[in-house]
Amino acid sequence: MEKAISGVTIECIKGDIASQADVVAVVNAANAELKTGGGVAGALHRAAGPGLEEECRPLAPIQPGEAVVTGGHELLNDYVIHCLGPVYGRDQPEDELLANSYRNALEIAEDKKIDSIAFPAISTGAFGYPTKEAAKIAFETISNIIPELNTVKTIRFVLFDEDDLKIHAEELSQL
Ligand code: ADP
Numbered sequence: 001m002e003k004a005i006s007g008v009t010i011e012c013i014k015g016d017i018a019s020q021a022d023v024v025a026v027v028n029a030a031n032a033e034l035k036t037g038g039g040v041a042g043a044l045h046r047a048a049g050p051g052l053e054e055e056c057r058p059l060a061p062i063q064p065g066e067a068v069v070t071g072g073h074e075l076l077n078d079y080v081i082h083c084l085g086p087v088y089g090r091d092q093p094e095d096e097l098l099a100n101s102y103r104n105a106l107e108i109a110e111d112k113k114i115d116s117i118a119f120p121a122i123s124t125g126a127f128g129y130p131t132k133e134a135a136k137i138a139f140e141t142i143s144n145i146i147p148e149l150n151t152v153k154t155i156r157f158v159l160f161d162e163d164d165l166k167i168h169a170e171e172l173s174q175l
Contacts, residue, residue, distance in 0.1 A: 001169035065100030085123030
């Protein structure tokens, strides 16, 4: 499933965020300490090797909605953009904080002149954000930012299972 808006392609695929060979940057659904863990952070840190956690150490902690960038180390990508999404029902206002995560990640991508970036579904795992609501916020935020983008041309959503892919594809088609 993909959609082009003003020259920027948004696509949804099923897969593993740690094995995206053809994008310059991948986004980490990070924890505040920028350490390895479960879910996306675990997958990315395992694939990147210990150098990633070392580079992250002086950048931590980060706040909900904030994003920071590191190199990709042993990943297939040049950069990792680490976003701390909101914990659903705790970090308020959660919709704005989630939107900030996407906005700040894309601003970093522009700063670094990155043309392709892959996102996981931030906050929808351990942080409990309902997938449909989160997908709606993600796509609305991205479509609002697209007019400001110059270097980013491909925005990929990498979903871990079929249900999440379906939900994202549906929300994207309604954009
Ligand atoms: P958060 O703490 O922000 O909720 P998680 O990593 O727990 O982040 O989960 C975010 C989403 O990413 C969930 O939908 C989860 O199923 C999914 N996910 C987990 N591992 C991977 C992976 N290796 N690649 C892509 N998505 C993943």
